[in-house]
Amino acid sequence: MVTAGEVVDLNIDFDACSSIVQQGSGQFRLKPVLHAAEISLTNPVKISGTVVDSGTGDPISGAVVFLEQPVDGIDRMKMQTLSKSDGTFIFCPVPSETESFDVVADALVGNTAYSATITFGVPSGTAMGNIPLIAETKATPAKITGQITTTTGSAATQADISLSALQLASSTLVTIPPLGLSTPNVTTQAGGGCPENTDCAGYTLVVPATNPSFASFPVNSLQDYSVPPAPGPAIGYSVNAQAAECSSPSLTETVTVQPGGTAIKNFIFTGCQ
Numbered sequence: 001m002v003t004a005g006e007v008v009d010l011n012i013d014f015d016a017c018s019s020i021v022q023q024g025s026g027q028f029r030l031k032p033v034l035h036a037a038e039i040s041l042t043n044p045v046k047i048s049g050t051v052v053d054s055g056t057g058d059p060i061s062g063a064v065v066f067l068e069q070p071v072d073g074i075d076r077m078k079m080q081t082l083s084k085s086d087g088t089f090i091f092c093p094v095p096s097e098t099e100s101f102d103v104v105a106d107a108l109v110g111n112t113a114y115s116a117t118i119t120f121g122v123p124s125g126t127a128m129g130n131i132p133l134i135a136e137t138k139a140t141p142a143k144i145t146g147q148i149t150t151t152t153g154s155a156a157t158q159a160d161i162s163l164s165a166l167q168l169a170s171s172t173l174v175t176i177p178p179l180g181l182s183t184p185n186v187t188t189q190a191g192g193g194c195p196e197n198t199d200c201a202g203y204t205l206v207v208p209a210t211n212p213s214f215a216s217f218p219v220n221s222l223q224d225y226s227v228p229p230a231p232g233p234a235i236g237y238s239v240n241a242q243a244a245e246c247s248s249p250s251l252t253e254t255v256t257v258q259p260g261g262t263a264i265k266n267f268i269f270t271g272c273q
Contacts (some may be wrong), residue, residue: 021102046092049128051083051105053135054222058186059087060114060133063107063215064177067091072250074166074176074240077101083107084166094124100217103173105131106208110178113141113229116176116215132222137231141179142209142257144239146266149198150188150246156199157272159243161186165205166252167240169214170226173238181205209235209259234258247271 053064063083068075078101083089091196094101100123106116114133122128150159163184166173178184186201194200211228234256240253246269255265 003020009214026204027065045094045124047094047101047122047126048090049131050087052087052130052132054132055135060107060109061085061087063105064179068102068104068175075172076160077175083198085247092111096235098124101123104174104177105133106177106179107133108141112139113179113208114247115208115210116212117225118174118212119133119219122217136208136259138208138259139205140260142236142259144205144207144257144265145203145262146264147200147202148188148267149195149200150243150269150272151198152272153270154167154197156190156197158199159269159272162242163205164240165207166240167212169212176207178205178207180204207237207257209257211235241267243269243272245273
């Protein structure tokens with residue numbers, strides 16, 4: 001809260017990835033997503049690190065890194081970035097009033113997917129060092145896809161939908177950064193293939209087909225991260241879909257995935273305005 005006569009410095013972060021929304025027609029539109037927070041210009045608070053291959057130690061370029069915090073029992077993305085060619089990333093500035101964040105990273109390099117690595121409780125202002133990602137034994141990732149429909153209950157209506165793929169780590173549902181040609185933000189529209197009295201849209205989330213590794217900060221070595229179990233016939237996810245304009249604005253469904261496979265999960269939103 002800013003009082004009369006007070007001067008504060010604000011950082012307004014434009015989240016380009018979250019601002020690109022696929023419409024039911026297959027076209028895209030820009031829906032700007034902005035995050036604003038008070039910062040210090042003289043001593044900006046940041047979180048940085050380097051994403052590396054756990055086996056070779058080589059840096060991973062283009063890894064997807066999320067800065068997350070719990071919201072209603074789910075770790076939600078607050079900021080996101082990609083690692084540079086040397087594996088480094090930086091979030092700067094981060095909200096100065098926030099004590100700590102959870103940092104989640106995964107990657108898709110060519111056809112090789114890396115499972116997510118989660119670091120809980122990273123204090124603001126931390127240089128994390130190396131964050132190891134484990135290459136999947138079966139290299140290709142999985143896809144979760146499906147159709148979303150929205151209706152007032154008796155008539156079709158448009159709605160903006162945000163989708164998240166969640167995995168359980170240390171009793172916390174964590175948002176796993178989607179990979180490749182994912183469409184985590186879509187808008188339903190009228191068109192062929194929609195059930196009667198609904199608007200609809202398709203979505204795709206490309207995800208690692210293995211469980212995540214995780215640890216609480218500080219982390220001293222690779223061995224401090226809990227190594228995920230070997231992939232079985234299927235790995236479990238929860239898929240969360242959010243539609244603020246609808247009577248039940250948040251729906252979560254469980255789904256299992258296999259390396260290189262496609263799992264289908266549909267969502268039906270009613271009471272939408």
